[in-house]
Amino acid sequence: TQFTVGDYLAERLSQIGIINHFVVPGDYNLKLLDYLEYHPKLSEIGCCNELNCAFAAEGYARAHGISAAVVTYSVGALTAFDGIGGAYAENLPVILISGAPNTNDLNSSHILHHTTGTHNFDYQMDIAKNLTVAAVALRRANEAPRLIDHALRQAVLQHKPVYIEVPTNMATQPCPKPGPISAVIEPETSDKASLEQATDVAADLISKSEKPIMLAGPKIRAAGAEKAFLKLAGALDAAVVVQPNAKSFISEEYKNYAGVYWGLCSTRAADKIGDFADFFIGAGTVFNDYTSNGYKIGPSAEQFIDSDYMHVSLPGYEFTRVKMDEFLSRLADKVSKKNATMVEYARIKPALLNYAPANPKELLTREELMRQIQGVIDGNTTLYAETGDSWFNGMQMNLPEGAKFEIEMQWGHIGWSVPSALGYAIAAPKRRTVIMVGDGSFQLTGQELAQMVLHKLPVIIFLINNRGYTIEIQIHDGPYNRIKNWDYAAFMESFNAEDGKAKGLKANTGEELDQAIQIALANKEGPTLIECYNHTDDCTKELVAWGSVVGATNARAPAADQ
Numbered sequence: 001t002q003f004t005v006g007d008y009l010a011e012r013l014s015q016i017g018i019i020n021h022f023v024v025p026g027d028y029n030l031k032l033l034d035y036l037e038y039h040p041k042l043s044e045i046g047c048c049n050e051l052n053c054a055f056a057a058e059g060y061a062r063a064h065g066i067s068a069a070v071v072t073y074s075v076g077a078l079t080a081f082d083g084i085g086g087a088y089a090e091n092l093p094v095i096l097i098s099g100a101p102n103t104n105d106l107n108s109s110h111i112l113h114h115t116t117g118t119h120n121f122d123y124q125m126d127i128a129k130n131l132t133v134a135a136v137a138l139r140r141a142n143e144a145p146r147l148i149d150h151a152l153r154q155a156v157l158q159h160k161p162v163y164i165e166v167p168t169n170m171a172t173q174p175c176p177k178p179g180p181i182s183a184v185i186e187p188e189t190s191d192k193a194s195l196e197q198a199t200d201v202a203a204d205l206i207s208k209s210e211k212p213i214m215l216a217g218p219k220i221r222a223a224g225a226e227k228a229f230l231k232l233a234g235a236l237d238a239a240v241v242v243q244p245n246a247k248s249f250i251s252e253e254y255k256n257y258a259g260v261y262w263g264l265c266s267t268r269a270a271d272k273i274g275d276f277a278d279f280f281i282g283a284g285t286v287f288n289d290y291t292s293n294g295y296k297i298g299p300s301a302e303q304f305i306d307s308d309y310m311h312v313s314l315p316g317y318e319f320t321r322v323k324m325d326e327f328l329s330r331l332a333d334k335v336s337k338k339n340a341t342m343v344e345y346a347r348i349k350p351a352l353l354n355y356a357p358a359n360p361k362e363l364l365t366r367e368e369l370m371r372q373i374q375g376v377i378d379g380n381t382t383l384y385a386e387t388g389d390s391w392f393n394g395m396q397m398n399l400p401e402g403a404k405f406e407i408e409m410q411w412g413h414i415g416w417s418v419p420s421a422l423g424y425a426i427a428a429p430k431r432r433t434v435i436m437v438g439d440g441s442f443q444l445t446g447q448e449l450a451q452m453v454l455h456k457l458p459v460i461i462f463l464i465n466n467r468g469y470t471i472e473i474q475i476h477d478g479p480y481n482r483i484k485n486w487d488y489a490a491f492m493e494s495f496n497a498e499d500g501k502a503k504g505l506k507a508n509t510g511e512e513l514d515q516a517i518q519i520a521l522a523n524k525e526g527p528t529l530i531e532c533y534n535h536t537d538d539c540t541k542e543l544v545a546w547g548s549v550v551g552a553t554n555a556r557a558p559a560a561d562q
């Protein structure tokens with residue numbers, strides 16, 4: 001049969017490593033979906049809506065490295081864009097593929113369905129350009145190979161989302177076969193002279209410091225620089241702290257690990273050893289308003305080196321085209337031991353958080369809830385922490401070697417965790433995926449549990465029901481933070497319909513939670529949701545403190561000269 005544009009796109013998606021792609025069908029993309037299904041190494045995962053489809057692809061990329069979501073034009077893509085903005089914010093290469101009107105209609109007087117009913121067909125591409133690092137529209141079959149390869153290469157190199165628009169009559173068009181995939185995936189490398197000079201300058205700054213500390217930020221995973229970071233940490237033998245949205249990117253059992261560096265929300269006295277240090281060697285850090293507690297924590301520019309995927313910032317210097325991992329690895333060859341922060345940390349290192357068991361008959365407290373969730377986390381577990389007090393509860397969890405932690409602190413879209421964890425579990429079915437999600441967040445996207453039932457994914461969902469938007473209450477309260485309660489356990493069971501194996505359980509006491517967890521761990525045939533009682537006022541002290549700082553930061557008056 002004739003090789004087509006649809007075959008080209010399918011082959012390229014498979015060649016960059018995608019096995020499952022996430023879809024919501026629509027008449028603008030049905031033929032394209034057929035070609036993806038024809039491909040022997042691609043199979044689709046259907047989602048209930050396009051926001052969840054984009055989030056599921058985002059989660060697949062967290063576990064698998066790269067992903068694709070396929071949606072229909074306008075009514076599909078516009079909600080998918082919310083998840084794509086999240087993928088951009090979180091440095092995840094999601095390839096958003098959208099159906100589009102037949103090319104014959106684009107410059108005609110025809111009015112088409114799913115559009116605003118005008119002759120303007122550009123609004124979708126205009127939005128896509130703001131939320132991706134490459135946005136292409138396949139208007140002629142002979143251009144498809146070049147445009148597809150360009151978009152995919154930008155996703156692979158920059159670890160950011162891209163957009164490919166496929167008119168409904170394009171997938172079937174004849175198209176040349178692809179050349180070697182190296183054209184798309186060949187990595188970039190540093191400019192040699194810049195790499196040498198950047199590491200000379202950095203080594204000199206470090207030699208002049210007395211107590212350097214290392215700080216891993218959220219972009220270190222996207223840059224694939226974790227090993228190089230540890231090579232430098234080993235050469236220096238300095239203390240290592242991580243930003244909250246880099247938790248687990250460095251093993252919490254690493255000999256020099258000193259906790260999450262997040263001011264008053266820190267763990268393991270990371271803030272104290274950070275205050276002791278006189279120089280920060282950062283990698284992939286982002287001090288946004290939430291991770292800097294209202295711009296109140298973090299090193300001064302004079303005592304801070306940082307690096308992103310392809311550039312390095314040092315006091316008085318900026319080097320472009322220097323790759324983070326190559327920079328860290330090369331720098332490790334040029335530094336000598338400077339372990340003052342590890343010597344000091346040995347003196348101040350606190351005992352690990354360890355709550356005493358509560359009376360099993362008593363109403364669940366937050367501490368008892370967290371003590372029992374801690375017990376579920378083993379070296380094969382990935383813990384998802386949804387926006388809410390789950391951020392602060394999750395942050396305090398101690399992760400054994402091999403455990404992973406997923407959070408979305410830059411985009412911070414409530415409801416992200418359930419669909420994202422679906423994608424994650426599809427990519428990594430052998431891992432134990434556990435979600436901590438509040439009642440408010442869950443109400444946005446909980447229906448995606450249906451796919452976990454369909455695909456028999458044994459995800460464990462701790463639905464923390466504190467009757468409302470507690471994180472918002474702590475930032476600024478009002479009637480809008482109260483929500484209608486659901487029967488979340490029944491909601492979970494409702495997805496079984498005639499043949500599912502999901503379980504929806506309620507836990508109001510320590511004893512009920514313990515029993516529910518045993519049932520959840522034994523349920524290999526589907527997800528288990530445990531609706532946990534949590535009194536509205538029983539939240540972390542960190543959320544209370546952080547909420548007031550963030551609330552005040554949000555409320556700053558306009559600067560006088562604005």
Ligand SMILES: Cc1ncc(Cn2nnc(CCOP(=O)(O)OP(=O)(O)O)c2C)c(N)n1
Pocket residue numbers: 387388389390412413414437438439440441442464466468469470471472
């Ligand atoms: C898409 C989206 N819409 C609104 C918000 C604002 N927001 N952030 N957190 C919340 C409430 C979260 O409530 P829950 O999930 O119940 O969490 P907690 O009660 O804090 O444990 C809102 C409404 C948001 N972060 N994302």
Ligand SMILES: [Mg+2]
Pocket residue numbers: 388438439440464465466467468469470
């Ligand atoms: Mg809540």
